[in-house]
Amino acid sequence: MSGFAHLDHVRVVYLYTRRAGREAAVELTRAGLRTLTGKLGVPEKYHETVTVAWARLVSERAAAEPGRDFTAFIDGNPRFLRKDLLEDYYSREVLFGAEARTRFVEPDQRPLGPSP
Template sequence: MTLNDSALLERFSRGELSEFPHLDHVRVVYLHTRRAGRDAAVEFARAGLQRLTRQLGVPEKYHETVTVAWARLVGERTEIGPCRDFAEFLDHNPQFQRKELLDDYYSREVLFGPDARARFVEPDLRPLP
């Protein structure tokens, strides 16, 4: 079952999702950026993913650098090229369908190093917008 935009944001914010696939991550940031701006969307993603991983009993899966980097990338493209809806956004930004997109910005050693999980680490290959 695909949730409508409002339901997805609400259930995400309360940590009430039993699954959260990659494109739902992207969609949440896209939607919240449209509602409140990029900086607010980064904070929304951070708080929501921390809550969700706790609710699912896997708080160790939360990764600060992955969360913030993805939110910054999606938020930036959302603000630059507003689209009618998420489907159009993905049509204009197919790179966000690639789960390994952060490999363009981070070496594996930096992204999956001990510091990057606990705190945001800037990329070592190319800067984020």
């Protein structure tokens, strides 16, 4: 989505986590991205597994590091700058398969960590 860069997505999850906690951050991210893609007229761009996996990874770290501002959070977690980070957890076949687009699919390479 033009105008909403990768780091903006990470920042939103970070802020949701700070405001509402890990579990709520995942749900707020899902709802927000669905609304955004719908309003932009591109609901097909919403990807459930990518959204939930990123939200889980970022919210887990954000919750574990309270009190840090976003710049310090990213400086301490530079892996979140990698747009391809989910490929450490998922094969491309699973991540970009039709099923993963419409419902959350657990990774097939290594676990994401605790779910909210």
